[in-house]
Every structure is written in structure tokens, then in C-alpha cells.
Amino acid sequence: MKKIINAPEDYVDEMLKGIYEAHPDKVKCVADDLRCYCRAAKKNGKVAIITGGGTGHLPLFLGYVGDGMIDGCGVGGVFQSPSPEQIYNIAKEVDDGAGVLFLYGNYTGDIMTFDMAADMLEMDDIETKSIVGADDVNSHKDPKTRRGVAGIYFMFKAAGAKADEGGDLEAVLAAAKLAGDNTRTVGFALTPCVIPEVGHANFELAENEMAMGMGIHGEPGVWNGPLKTSKEIAEESMKTLLEDMPVASGEELAILINGLGATSVEELYILSHDVRTILDAKGIKVYKTIVGEYATSMEMAGASISICKLNDELKGYLDHPVDTPFITQK
């Protein structure tokens, strides 16, 4: 393991201290807990949106806390859930009377955490609603049990925009659902990653191998095999995505090409071009192309491809300005 760290057990908290010090005008922690991460300023009367999940996926999850997106994030240990108490404390801080939407990935530990926090908040008469991102096509056949990965970006974007527009809790939930229902992702890995407190890779891939459909914690994929070219990866991925969610010629998409942590942006643009070529040939319009790191898996090499089928409502949400310490869109 080669990492710029001190003690592995301090990895999460020392990272958080650095973020708070770099962006004091934008974010703060509450309840004397570094892992209760909130927007510095409340926006009056707006529905609050809270996410949470394990560390190791930046900018997911806390990187989306800021103007135009979400209001708070429970920060767990590396690949671990935050606690119900942390989500409760964050909700007490960011709720401004309009209720709270919990929007997070579809992982068992996180579901229990958020459900318990919702129970506690109900006692305090704070209304909550929950929705999960479940966009990873290869993680399960049943859409309800799929994991949430990079495509949750579109849900944050839609919910954040709707909340900014003054939508009530039902409307913000509906916006998130609309984005989620129309988003699909496939991912693949070229190398594993190292959890600091474990100290060695959590699986192995030979130099000339890749894994298709690998989850963002190293969950086994659809196949492990010889490394393919960018074109071949794009073809297989788009086939999987469009079989799962058919898109007709003339319909519009946003595409998100997301790096998993150790793949260069140059490579992501090569992949993006290959995806675009396939869509062009099918007559599918690309309204927006987003390339960069949106949901990483420590320093895994690899990428994911997400598509979000758009209507006018979703296009409006996508165009809504965003300003967080990690993402700016004017």
C-alpha cells in the first residue's frame, strides 16, 4: 500500500478536517462530529436533502453538498455506513420546516441507518421521505435490489434543482424518482483498490485482465477476462444499458462517463467518444456529456458509463446551476 496518510484509522477524519479547512464558507460539521457534514448556510424554507454513505467514493457523497444540490451528508468509514444518530443530527440541523428527503445508494446498511434516523425524526415531528439510487444494471436482475452508483448524480441534480425552485417534499421526491427511473449505469474495473485499514488489495486482476460489471466496493462483476479496447468496452456497455432501458432514435440522453479513481481523464474522453459514436449511429441525441470523477472507488482504475433519458423537465434540472466544493456548474 502506497498512500499519503498518517495512521490508517485516521484516514477519514483527517480528510474531513482538510475539506472543512479548505472550504469554510461552504461547509461545516455539526454535533461536534466531523462526520456530520452540512452546508454552511441554510436556505430558507427549502426542502432539505440528505445523503450518506461510506468514504472512498469522492466526490460521492459529500462532494454534492452545496448550492443547487444537497444539504447534508453522513460520512461513514471507508466503504461503511454512517450511523443513524449522525443522520439524525444532520437532519436536525438542515431541516427548515419543509421536511427532509433522504437520497442515498441502495445498500443494506445504509437503508437501515436512514430508516432508523427517520423513526427518530418522526418522534420530533420532522417529516422525512426516502428514495434510493439503484442504477447499477449489472448488480442484480431485479431493479429494486440493484446498487446505487454514479448515476445517483442525476438524482441529486434533479432533487436539488426542484428543492431550489421551491418544490415541496412530494415534488422533490418525484423529481428524484423521475431521474432515477430514467438512469442506468454499467461499470468495469481494471485494477483493485486498497482500503487503508486493510492494507492490501481486496481482489486481484492480472495485468492484462479486466472485470465487467464490478461494483464500487469490488463486488464481483458479470465476467473477468482479457482487457478490451475502449471501443469494445463501449459497445458491450451500451448494449447492456440499452437492452435494460430501450431508447428510441430521436430521443435525448445525458451521458456520464465516470472515472473510478485511477483512470486518467484522457482515457475517459476516449471512452466518451466511443459511446457517442454508438449513440450517433443509432440516431439517439446526446443533450449533455459529462466526463470526470463523480463516484470513485478509492484508487480503482476503471470507469462507469451512465445514461439518463431526458424529457424537458429533466433537462431543466440538469441545467440548474450548482456550486459545491467539488462541482461547479454555472
Added chain:
Amino acid sequence: MDKISFEEIPALFGSVGKLFVDKKEELCEMDAKLGDGDLGLTMSKGYDALPGFMKDEAGAAGGDIGKMLMKSGMKMASLVPSTMGFLMSTGVMEGGKALKGVNEMDAKALAAYLKGFAAGIQKRGKCEAGQRTIYDAILPAAEAAEKIAEEGGTLEGTIKAALKAAEEGVEATKSMVPVFGKAAVHAANCVGVADQGAVAGYYKILGLHNYIVGG
């Protein structure tokens, strides 16, 4: 003992914590055969800390047993953030919800706590009776407690009935087919063996029993 006062509640749960500390190795060994092997750690760590959380929350709860249980249950979840930890914590919280505004625990309140606890397990775990889980020990215990309490039984009579039902519940899991976790994968190995989660549920009731009846 007819009633347990607000001030005595941490000691009631302290008895559960002490029992789980004693049974830590046994539960881990049982769990290692069919699960993750950490069941004893979760149960002992969570329940051993619970009385302390209750004392911390006692002032703010102002005599309300339900409030004290809810807040301390949430703290327990933060300490043992695992599936079983969340199930236990939700049980304590839902048991607390059933006792909102209650200042002392009599037979009916104990039954209400156990019913709430069982409902919490069911709600969080999305499990049903007969699926070979902790619920198969807790639900019969709660139902037996409710029956005795409604018939005007004493606190001792109520917990004794709950304990007997939990014991029978554990026995019944020996012939159940598991649907959750690693046990479901190794279903064939479960035949004739009691579910370790149900055993943990039985110990939870036994811990309460030991305080009330003396054990």
C-alpha cells in the same frame, strides 16, 4: 417485584448486558458455523453499553421510560452498526415508542415493550415468523407476555411466560429453513440446529427475567 421504576431501568438492561458478556464466546462459536461469527461481539458490546446510554439520557427523558429507551437505542445503533446491531437497536427504540409517557414498568408495560421490540425486529428485518431468525424467539415471547399481562398476571408471571415461549421458539427453529444471510446458503447444515439469532433473542429475554425474578 411488581413494578420497575424509571431509575431502575438501566439496571434491568444491565442484567441483559451482563448475560450477553457471559455468553459472548458461545454466541460467536454458534454464529461462526452458519454466519459471520461476530454475533456474540455485537450483542455483548451493544447491550453492555446500553445501561450507560440510558443513564446519559435519563435527565433529558425526565421520567419517561419510552423517551429514554428511544434515545439510548439510537446510540446503541451507532456503537454496533451491523445488521444484528440495527435489529436490536430498532427493537429497543420501537419498544420505547410503545412506552412513551410511561413512568414505571408493570406487567402490561413489559408486555408492551416486548411487543414493540418484536415489531421493531419485524419492521427493520422485514422478516416473518417461521423464517429461522431472532424473530422466532422474540415474537412468541412477546405474545405470551401480552396474554399473561392482559389476564392480570404479575410482572414475574409475565416474564416467566415470555421466557418459556422464547425457549420453545428457539426449539422450533431447529426444523425451520433459513431464508436470510449465510445460513440460507448453508441451509442443509441448519437441520436440527437452533438458529443462533433466536438463541440471542432468548438470552435477551433471559437477561430481563434474571433481573425481575432473580437468576
